[in-house]
Amino acid sequence: MSITLTRLPKLHKVSIAFISVIITITLFSLPDFDDLTRNQPKLEVGKIYPLEMTNEFLQSKAPSKNWLQWQLHTIQSGESASVLFSRIGLPAKLLHQLITSDTDIKTQLSRLRPGDILNFGFNQNDQLIELIRPLSAYQSFHIYKQGDVFTSKIESKNIDIQYNYTQAIITSNFWNAASNSGLTPNQIMSLAGIFGWDIDFALDLRAGDHFEVLYEDRFIEGRNIGQGNIISAVFTSQGSTFKAILNPKDGNYYDEDGRAMKKAFLRSPIDFRRVTSNFNPTRRHPVTGKIVAHRGTDYAAPVGTPIWAAGDGVVEKSGYNQFNGNYVFIRHSNTYITKYLHMKKRSVNTGQRVKQGDTVGTLGGTGRVTGPHLHYEFLVNGIHKNPRTVNLPQSKSLTGQDKSNFIALAQQNLAQLKRYNHLLIAKE
Template sequence: MELVEKIKKSSVTAFISRIPKLHLAAVAGLGAILLSTQLLSNNKTPERQRTTISLPVTVSSPSIAPTIAESAPQTNSAAQWRTEKLKIRNGDTLSSLFKRAGLNDRKMMNFLAATDDKASFNKLLPGKTLEFSLNKEGDIEQLSYVLSKLERYTFSKDNERYSLEKELREPDIRIAARTGIINSSLYLAGTDAGMDDKLIMELAEIYGWDIDFALDIRKGDSFRILYEEHFLDGEKLRNGPILSAEFINQGQVFSAVRYVHTDGRSQYYTPEGKSMQKAFLRAPVDFRRISSNFNPRRLHPVTKTVKPHRGIDYAAKTGTPVWSSGDGKVIKSGYSKYNGNYVVIQHGGGVQTKYLHLHKRKVKTGQRVRQKQVIGTVGATGRVTGPHLHYEFLLNGAHRNPRTIVQKLPKAESISTKIIDDFHRQTQPLVVQLEAETATLLALNSKGSQNKAL
């Protein structure tokens, strides 16, 4: 013990000897002041005395106090949920989606039993999303069926039941214009004008009864369109419909405007109210090029003999969809050595159309079809040199040139006199706006070209 006490005394003595004398004096002074203060506080005097003491500053490591946010417990239970976002695939069922989210069939059945709005899950659309919000126990707190950024259906747990909240948002609509001049094809001209594929195809569909975009297009043809652009929170979602358009083909002007009927149907008409839709399309396939035109004295590519070629060959990749050029009834869907897979459709007014060398047939004999319904795909069956569609058009049993005959056939109904005033009120501003917007666009493009030249 004596040895321990000696070590302690020597340690204290050594520690004190290392403290600077100035600091020792300060500590001694501080102790005296504190002692005096304590003695004074014991005397019951009516006034308190406050003494301010200045001490030498010493550097020490700062201590960091925890912030309120760090020390306060997390009270928002939603922040503790785990979210699983699953994109719906082809063939998915609600059961398979639950399993991918880590939930068994029992939890799925419990969820369905606790909601009265099961119909929302009757049709799961591929490409859409299911979002599972799960608590710490792995139970569903929320389940959202997201169809788009504009449409969402959320099931939220409330007292052991799930209530449905529908979120439907409206996009901001802006009007835009595009113009183009064709050098080789409509598709390339549309791409150069800043149009996406959907917008280009919509333009082709509007004029699909008047213009064959493989045979009729010439260099220097031009177009201009007025259309909607849809935005949400400043972000562009998609292009909306074409509102008005003008296409100049070989010097002939084709104008179209979009009219929305009182029942919500939208159709395209000329500015005078005549329907753009006709009984037959100019071309029955989404073509890229044509291998041969209508030519009664055509040299057959296989036999090298002159045989009548009473139709048009549309060369396209195998599998390209082929659609019916008009409403009608399939009177034959079969196969032969020379025609390969073929379909024959009987239309009204003594018109018959034939589609030969198909890769696959999509309709059966006796089936009724609508205009632009897919009836097969382009192929190379029968006596052919490559994949293409051979298309024939017969009127009262006689072969007619599909490129010219459709213009002479009956057209769809025009705007009735009962609604012609409403038609003009709705569409005339679109014609004027198309003129103004494209004039501005052309001026800007011209100015930009001049600046580049400088």
């Protein structure tokens, strides 16, 4: 090897410093420069001189073998782990080794569904060293080879939470207003669920009602992975305002005074939909034409729509007759009974215990009706009450120090929601 010395033009001090850094970095592995130049003749510019290099410098180190070649495979319809391994040319013996090394590996590889992704990592000898199954945007199941066996663990990425705010005034219906405000379908249903013990979303909402929502935006490594929990919300319907704040300690929602939003009964036993007739004690019967008491509420929805138990209780009667069609009566205590009429089919039996939200049947048009709908009745001590306005018993609310801590948090979150509202108004 030889080098040629070339005279450099006059450079700025910064440039010279920069060059010296480059030289230092480039020659870091050479022997000491003084050792190289000691007892050497004076070098002349423009002349070529041989340069002897040590064997240690000339013999390049072998590249690191700590690398993997990755192959991404998607589970196809009807495929199991064994079918996938066969399709991509991996031996059944390897799959047996995987599932017998670790119980969690066996569980994960037995739960594969079409569309799931497996990422195989092979070394330079085409041996499987690592296998990754993404579980969500922030979690993945990792399999590692250690010696002759495989081990596994779930790895999670840090999720950064930021708060976001939206509000809307209802003009046509709640769903459109919420969707146009930027809420996801899951958040819309969550919002309806939070206030579903105070507002019948099928009957109570009017044009001009409005809501405000403070919710989570979730980020991983700066990338938005979707919206999260509703932190606090205010809903005003027909002049009444309801406030709900998430308690992170138990995951439930309470009002600003620590009273549980959840009540013993749902206001509506069905997803909010179009309603054919309201609560009306002097309503004309659609079949006979006679004015008779219509002690309940009718909900129109597609045939087959699930009907929920409004509260916990025991099925007092599940049967059929020519007037009620398929019907279910639920006794919730010595005080409360709910009735569900004209169902297409019943999903519970007499004497069966049910929980709030359990499906008791599906909407239909059996019995004396002019069209498919659910007729729902709410009785208190044997007297029919309007389920939309009757006072409902509360679930357990916060007490003691838990209540004090929550009220402080609620005031903070509601104040933050108010600040967002003021900022939005200021921008307009």
